[in-house]
Amino acid sequence: MTIQFNDETFRDDYSFSNSQRAKDRFPFPFHEDSYMYSINMEQHQGGPADSIYEKRFDVDEHYLAEMRDRALVLADDPLRCQSLPHMTLAGWDLLELIMVSKSEDYPELFELHRNGSKWHWINKPMGIEDHFVFMDETTLPYGPMEYITRQTQGDFCVLDQREDNLWMDAGMVTTQADWSLDFDIGMNFFEWHAPVPLAHEKGIFKRALKFLLSIQQGAPARRLNWTMTVNPLLDTSPENYHKWGVQKNTLTPENLGSKQHLRVELQTFFRLPRSNGLVFPIRCYLMSFQDIMAKPKWGRRLHRVVRDLPEELATYKGFIDNRPMMLDFLAQYDDGLPTSFGVWADEHSEPSLQK
Amino acid sequence: MNAPAPNSTAPKVVGAEKIKVVVSAIVPLNNLVTRFEFKRAGGGQFPTFSGGAHTVVEMQDGDFKRINPYSLMSDPADRDTYAISVRRDDQGRGGSLFLHQRVQVGATMTLSSPVNLFSLDLRARKHLFVAGGIGITPFMSQIKQLDAVHGNWELHYSCRNPELGSYVDELTSKHAHSVNVYYDDKKQLIDLENLLDGQPIGTHLYVCGPKGMIDWVRTTAAAVGWPDAHVHHEEFLAPQPGKPFAVRLAKSGLSVEVGEHESLLEAIERLGVEPPYLCRGGACGQCETDVLESEGTFIHRDHWLEDDEKSSGVKIMPCVSRFEGKTLVLDR
Numbered sequence: 001m002t003i004q005f006n007d008e009t010f011r012d013d014y015s016f017s018n019s020q021r022a023k024d025r026f027p028f029p030f031h032e033d034s035y036m037y038s039i040n041m042e043q044h045q046g047g048p049a050d051s052i053y054e055k056r057f058d059v060d061e062h063y064l065a066e067m068r069d070r071a072l073v074l075a076d077d078p079l080r081c082q083s084l085p086h087m088t089l090a091g092w093d094l095l096e097l098i099m100v101s102k103s104e105d106y107p108e109l110f111e112l113h114r115n116g117s118k119w120h121w122i123n124k125p126m127g128i129e130d131h132f133v134f135m136d137e138t139t140l141p142y143g144p145m146e147y148i149t150r151q152t153q154g155d156f157c158v159l160d161q162r163e164d165n166l167w168m169d170a171g172m173v174t175t176q177a178d179w180s181l182d183f184d185i186g187m188n189f190f191e192w193h194a195p196v197p198l199a200h201e202k203g204i205f206k207r208a209l210k211f212l213l214s215i216q217q218g219a220p221a222r223r224l225n226w227t228m229t230v231n232p233l234l235d236t237s238p239e240n241y242h243k244w245g246v247q248k249n250t251l252t253p254e255n256l257g258s259k260q261h262l263r264v265e266l267q268t269f270f271r272l273p274r275s276n277g278l279v280f281p282i283r284c285y286l287m288s289f290q291d292i293m294a295k296p297k298w299g300r301r302l303h304r305v306v307r308d309l310p311e312e313l314a315t316y317k318g319f320i321d322n323r324p325m326m327l328d329f330l331a332q333y334d335d336g337l338p339t340s341f342g343v344w345a346d347e348h349s350e351p352s353l354q355k
Numbered sequence: 356m357n358a359p360a361p362n363s364t365a366p367k368v369v370g371a372e373k374i375k376v377v378v379s380a381i382v383p384l385n386n387l388v389t390r391f392e393f394k395r396a397g398g399g400q401f402p403t404f405s406g407g408a409h410t411v412v413e414m415q416d417g418d419f420k421r422i423n424p425y426s427l428m429s430d431p432a433d434r435d436t437y438a439i440s441v442r443r444d445d446q447g448r449g450g451s452l453f454l455h456q457r458v459q460v461g462a463t464m465t466l467s468s469p470v471n472l473f474s475l476d477l478r479a480r481k482h483l484f485v486a487g488g489i490g491i492t493p494f495m496s497q498i499k500q501l502d503a504v505h506g507n508w509e510l511h512y513s514c515r516n517p518e519l520g521s522y523v524d525e526l527t528s529k530h531a532h533s534v535n536v537y538y539d540d541k542k543q544l545i546d547l548e549n550l551l552d553g554q555p556i557g558t559h560l561y562v563c564g565p566k567g568m569i570d571w572v573r574t575t576a577a578a579v580g581w582p583d584a585h586v587h588h589e590e591f592l593a594p595q596p597g598k599p600f601a602v603r604l605a606k607s608g609l610s611v612e613v614g615e616h617e618s619l620l621e622a623i624e625r626l627g628v629e630p631p632y633l634c635r636g637g638a639c640g641q642c643e644t645d646v647l648e649s650e651g652t653f654i655h656r657d658h659w660l661e662d663d664e665k666s667s668g669v670k671i672m673p674c675v676s677r678f679e680g681k682t683l684v685l686d687r
Contacts (some may be wrong), residue, residue: 086477091506135503162476163584214633214641217402217468218372273499274431276405279381 003109006123011072016232018287019061024345027052027264029224031343033304035313037199041211043269044222050265053222057152058283059109061311064125066153066234073174073235074150079182080237081146083158083170087354088141088160090170092135092143093272094279098148123151145170148218148238154266157181161276166212168192175234175284177227177263178318183238197312203249210268212269212278220270225282228319228326229263232286251322256329257290260322289329295345296353299333306330371411371467371633374401376437378462384440388521389455390488392429393439396463400434404469407498407561407589410437411467411635414453420624423450424591424634425475426563427469428495434505440521442489445617447593470633473589474562475500480557482508485545485572487564488515491522493589494563498530509533511550513564516540547575561587591636592656595619597677604628604687605647607645619673628687637675644671644685652681 008015012214018026073080082165083091099121103112111122117134128151131137140147144328149156149172158170166189173181184192188208199205215221229236230248251259266283295298306314307327335354340346376393383389395401404427414421418604429438444451458464473493475482482501484494491512501508510530514520516538526534537543551560560581562572569588576586596616602608605624615621620642623630633639637657655665657672664670671678671685 049622089477160477161474210640216371216470216633217404219468220595273403273469275477276408276471 003059003061003125005018008062008065008235010065010069010232014231014233016062016065016286018291021050022061023287023291025050025052025060027224027266027285027290028201028262028265028292028298028343028345029226030301030305032341033339034308035305036310037202037204040223041221042223044220044270045350052197052283052285052354055105055106056220057154057270057281058266059102059106059125059153062270063153067126067151069234070172070174077239080174080239081149081172082181083143083145086185087145087158087160087170087275087277088137088143090160090272090275090277090279091143093274093277094156094158094346095144096134096146097270097272097279098152102152126151146172152281154281154316156279157282158272159280160212161278164213165189166209166278174237176237176282177225177229177265177284178236178238178241180238191208195316197316198310203311205207215269215271215278217271217273220268222266222268225265225267227265227317228322229261229286230259230322232261232288234284234286248318248322251325253325256325257293258288260289260326260329261286262289262292289326293333295347296333297339297345297347297350299330299353300335300337301339303327303330303334362581364636367430373413374466374468376466378458378460378464379436381458381460384521385519387519390428390440390444391454391458392436393464393466394436394578401437402468402673403434404496405471406431406475406500407473407493408469408471408496409473409493409591409634410469411633412439412450412454413465414450414458414459416449416453421448421450421453422621422635423593424636426473426492426496428492430499431496438494440489440495443483444593448571448596448627450593461502467633470639472563472634472638473587474560476559476585476587478557479559479585480507481555481559482506483550483554483558483560483639484508484510484512484533485560485562485564485568486510486512487562487568488513489521490562490564490568492563494561495522497665498526509535511535511537511545513537513539513543513545513563513568547572548579551576551579551581559585559587563589566590589638590658591634591638592658592675593636594675595656595677597654598679600651600678600680600683602678602683602685605684606687613677618675619671619677623673623685623687630687632674635674637672640672641673642674644687645669646671646683647686648682648684649678649680650682651678653678 010016026299052058099112104109109124112119119134120131122129155173156171159166160169166188168184171181193205230251233244236244264285268281270279272279314323375396377396379394380392409424409426411424424441429436441451441454443455475497486494521626523536533603537545562569569590569641599612601612607628609626611626613619631641633641640659649668653668654677656675659672660670
């Protein structure tokens with residue numbers, strides 16, 4: 001299929017919007033009417049046709065706008081992209097993984113021609129064409145990780161594996177849910193997850209680490225995570241909190257449907273073959289509350305999840321103050337009918353709103 | 356996993372991805388060690404891997420499926436060929452004998468995707484390798500990986516005699532200044548304390564060889580103050596024979612007698628129950644199994660469980676550990 005790329009922004013006038021196709025393939029993250037942490041991992045080996053799970057690295061209508069936004073963030077703050085000296089090999093691993101995946105999954109958009117170590121990369125949507133020598137940094141305009149992640153949607157944590165732990169030793173992080181690569185760089189798995197409430201007590205991180213350490217070549221995994229964002233902002237970083245934190249106060253009952261967004265992360269995990277590292281891409285999908293309400297099942301369920309979420313989690317996810325106003329809005333779309341199990345909207349079988 | 360993931364229930368993971376291969380060359384190196392080279396069945400390229408990785412080789416020996424891990428010793432950048440070097444163990448359970456005696460060029464076999472439990476620490480300013488006998492194999496691929504980026508390494512390789520020194524000629528001719536060889540028959544010993552004393556800050560030490568050597572290197576390094584995180588070792592255990600014993604699998608509702616020359620894991624697999632595994636040598640932790648009931652003595656041989664887990668009898672690693680007694684019920 002041909003993707004029509006949106007001309008849109010994630011800042012200032014916020015002209016971001018989702019087409020009907022983007023709304024239909026939005027990864028609504030709640031499989032039942034309540035939410036609690038779980039490891040909820042599954043294999044990342046394709047998925048339903050045209051879903052965000054189908055390809056290894058999903059490319060959608062927001063691609064060019066997201067890459068423009070990333071370039072703006074990096075121009076303001078180069079520390080959003082860092083790679084400790086021992087992580088260059090993992091950077092080449094990542095470049096290879098993405099170039100091979102995208103050229104195989106989207107041959108009409110990306111081409112990779114390899115002749116030994118002489119590589120030729122064509123990115124048609126971005127108008128990029130480069131010849132370079134694989135494993136020779138001097139032949140690319142940036143380091144290998146930065147080069148390829150300036151051309152790929154989502155944040156990237158490139159993790160070193162040693163001492164039975166994972167270490168945040170490289171990354172490209174410009175579309176994050178309020179965490180900082182510059183703060184976390186060099187930390188291990190338990191250290192960078194230290195601020196998360198409730199999950200440590202439940203032993204979630206110990207089990208999650210064990211799972212991640214055993215992810216093998218050719219067998220990537222994935223899960224979803226979520227939070228809330230006022231305005232379709234990609235860069236909700238601690239570095240820029242003074243810019244976006246105050247926007248949470250601009251919410252009114254009238255504008256909430258269009259301003260309040262559910263922010264869903266598709267997190268994937270790939271073993272990197274040459275370095276034995278692990279890459280953890282975090283791809284962000286945004287959808288406004290009013291667009292979610294167009295799917296009756298999602299409307300009913302979102303109300304119940306937000307209503308019943310433990311206070312610690314609503315605080316951690318940054319919407320405790322706005323929760324009453326959100327619930328006033330969401331309650332209009334909950335008629336109390338039961339919902340079907342699973343994340344899909346089931347528009348053909350779920351009844352329309354009965355009020 | 357508490358909740359089903361978006362599209363399916365949690366996947367069943369049994370070992371790493373499988374790769375069908377054809378044996379492309381069999382090269383005897385000496386009286387004991389033979390190199391086996393593989394191409395991908397039906398053509399195509401292998402995945403790249405990192406130095407120190409192993410592959411798990413499946414061998415169909417009549418009705419019995421033998422599954423053994425071997426270090427990949429080919430160049431990680433060579434995607435046309437994988438190679439392993441196998442030491443014949445006449446007293447072993449038969450995997451190496453099967454490879455040496457029954458496998459011929461052209462045979463089709465199944466390998467696992469590479470798994471690395473003995474990875475280079477890429478922060479190291481220098482990599483110091485200590486190998487004993489067939490323990491040379493993971494270093495062969497690590498050396499090739501480091502040479503491609505002009506890495507700083509040094510090898511100390513101890514073998515019984517020149518005749519059994521696998522790859523000594525290749526290593527010394529290519530790397531005269533980095534390779535030091537010691538022969539037991541000539542009473543040549545690695546002067547370990549001195550060697551460790553002379554290393555620059557930021558050196559990482561790696562040892563692979565017989566258990567005695569691994570213990571000696573680790574103990575000596577600890578005694579002279581090397582941090583644990585800078586000392587790496589790999590030791591895959593082969594399952595040892597033992598008295599037959601009975602086991603009941605509670606979840607599956609099946610019972611089986613574990614044979615004298617069979618591991619508990621193999622007996623469980625014989626019933627069609629497939630616990631996950633990556634190494635089958637007591638190191639990776641994947642096949643860890645809860646014990647629901649037991650009356651008897653555990654023979655724990657793995658490197659995975661903590662001492663208190665072993666003594667409390669609530670967990671067992673079925674790849675290498677056994678049991679003697681009346682009752683054993685596992686959560687499988």
